[in-house]
Amino acid sequence: MRPAFVVVIWIALMGGLTLYMQSRETAVVGESYELHAAEGAFALRITTTFPVEPDPFALRTDDREASALLVKVNGKEILRRTDRVRPGEPIQLEPVPGLTDGRNEFYLEANPPLDDANLSYAIRAQLFRDGKLIADRSFWSEPGSRIASSFEVSLAKEPAVKDHDNE
Amino acid sequence: MSRQFLAMLVIGLISAASPLLTASASQDPSRNKPFILCSTTQLADFTRQIVGDRCRVVSLLGAGADPHTYMPTPNDARLALEADLCIQNGLNLEGKNWMGTLAKDAGKPVVTATDGLEPLVLDEGGMKVRDPHAWFTPRNAAIYVNNIVRAVSQLDPEEKSEYEARAQLYLQQLRVLDAWIRAQFNAIPPDRRILVTSHDAFNYFANEYGFKNHAPVGWSTGSELGAGMTPERRKMVIDSIRNLNVKAVFVETSVNPKLVREIAREAGVKIGGRLYSDSMGPEGSAGETYIGMMRENVLTILHGLK
Numbered sequence: 001m002r003p004a005f006v007v008v009i010w011i012a013l014m015g016g017l018t019l020y021m022q023s024r025e026t027a028v029v030g031e032s033y034e035l036h037a038a039e040g041a042f043a044l045r046i047t048t049t050f051p052v053e054p055d056p057f058a059l060r061t062d063d064r065e066a067s068a069l070l071v072k073v074n075g076k077e078i079l080r081r082t083d084r085v086r087p088g089e090p091i092q093l094e095p096v097p098g099l100t101d102g103r104n105e106f107y108l109e110a111n112p113p114l115d116d117a118n119l120s121y122a123i124r125a126q127l128f129r130d131g132k133l134i135a136d137r138s139f140w141s142e143p144g145s146r147i148a149s150s151f152e153v154s155l156a157k158e159p160a161v162k163d164h165d166n167e
Numbered sequence: 168m169s170r171q172f173l174a175m176l177v178i179g180l181i182s183a184a185s186p187l188l189t190a191s192a193s194q195d196p197s198r199n200k201p202f203i204l205c206s207t208t209q210l211a212d213f214t215r216q217i218v219g220d221r222c223r224v225v226s227l228l229g230a231g232a233d234p235h236t237y238m239p240t241p242n243d244a245r246l247a248l249e250a251d252l253c254i255q256n257g258l259n260l261e262g263k264n265w266m267g268t269l270a271k272d273a274g275k276p277v278v279t280a281t282d283g284l285e286p287l288v289l290d291e292g293g294m295k296v297r298d299p300h301a302w303f304t305p306r307n308a309a310i311y312v313n314n315i316v317r318a319v320s321q322l323d324p325e326e327k328s329e330y331e332a333r334a335q336l337y338l339q340q341l342r343v344l345d346a347w348i349r350a351q352f353n354a355i356p357p358d359r360r361i362l363v364t365s366h367d368a369f370n371y372f373a374n375e376y377g378f379k380n381h382a383p384v385g386w387s388t389g390s391e392l393g394a395g396m397t398p399e400r401r402k403m404v405i406d407s408i409r410n411l412n413v414k415a416v417f418v419e420t421s422v423n424p425k426l427v428r429e430i431a432r433e434a435g436v437k438i439g440g441r442l443y444s445d446s447m448g449p450e451g452s453a454g455e456t457y458i459g460m461m462r463e464n465v466l467t468i469l470h471g472l473k
């Protein structure tokens with residue numbers, strides 16, 4: 001009787017431990033929730049104070065050319081220029097894919113020429129919704145380095161906007 | 168009852184935990200790591216910056232060793248047999264293709280880090296040779312890094328995203344290094360930017376940062392004992408030191424300094440210091456990494472020419 005009781009307890013303990021070990025790995029995965037595409041006609045305009053050039057220090061793991069200017073929205077690439085862009089020449093992207101209701105993060109990467117390593121450069125990003133300017137951000141590079149900055153735009157159903165950046 | 172129960176409980180807990188213990192032992196990072204064998208110290212540093220502790224990386228050349236004249240040892244052949252991947256500089260830096268031969272004899276894949284790079288072509292007594300010292304600009308180093316990250320990602324695809332993330336950070340460090348070098352040399356007037364070194368290793372560096380480069384010995388130290396060093400060449404170097412009012416000449420860590428010392432004496436200039444050239448510095452020295460070696464070279468040149 002007694003050994004049988006011990007075996008039952010042992011199975012119960014081991015079963016509990018195994019269940020815990022298995023559930024431990026899955027328990028940390030967050031819940032997924034649906035994202036709704038933001039309403040309205042969006043346009044993004046980018047202007048730089050410097051000639052944007054393909055980056056000789058870009059990570060190149062495929063046969064794609066190195067980017068000169070790169071824009072991502074919520075982690076997805078929406079614009080990639082591999083040619084030289086003249087300073088002051090606005091780059092307009094319309095529509096802007098990937099925008100959703102709620103918080104959206106834009107990521108900008110732009111490569112200034114290497115020769116003028118002592119200069120700082122600026123890039124300006126403007127976001128329009130139905131023709132109205134709803135976000136306007138400028139970023140400066142450290143001398144000699146490329147610009148890699150991100151900013152957040154909150155899109156409510158009503159086109160009321162609050163934006164803040166984290167450079 | 169209670170003693171028996173406790174004994175069973177302890178045995179049960181140990182047997183339940185043992186698969187967990189063996190699982191963590193099999194994830195022991197020191198076991199079954201891919202092994203990457205590099206010919207030079209620079210290649211090994213680039214590779215380490217990309218793989219972190221995920222792979223074992225060994226450089227066949229030690230600090231201060233000369234890749235042009237290196238003769239592989241039986242131990243090198245044993246290491247090649249153990250390796251999963253071999254990396255060489257290429258462009259004939261490894262004299263008589265010693266790294267390619269080691270890899271081929273061991274039946275191991277070999278990647279050439281300078282693939283896709285536009286080499287400088289030197290005129291060596293009427294013979295056109297491609298200059299192998301391409302790592303001397305951070306811009307070229309970025310090509311090395313991209314070739315290496317592709318090769319290690321193919322070798323170990325599970326860690327690809329991690330290798331790429333490290334490479335991305337390192338490429339930005341190379342970019343900052345390049346900008347820093349330009350800013351430093353801005354302090355030397357263009358007319359004074361003349362670099363006289365032991366052997367012809369600094370052409371890429373000189374081209375990138377606006378220096379005129381003179382070396383009494385050709386691109387390979389293999390010819391140091393005579394062939395590369397002609398009386399005309401020696402005279403040309405001494406004349407240019409005098410005519411251009413050169414402040415200092417530089418010896419290299421991987422080349423016998425005798426010749427440059429003689430030339431300095433004859434031309435009446437000082438030795439500006441020792442530059443890291445074909446291999447980096449020993450562990451614990453300022454030149455033990457690529458960025459450290461480049462930084463120290465720039466500061467030595469600045470100090471010598473100011």
Ligand SMILES: [Zn+2]
Nearest residue numbers: 368386388445
């Ligand atoms: Zn050399």
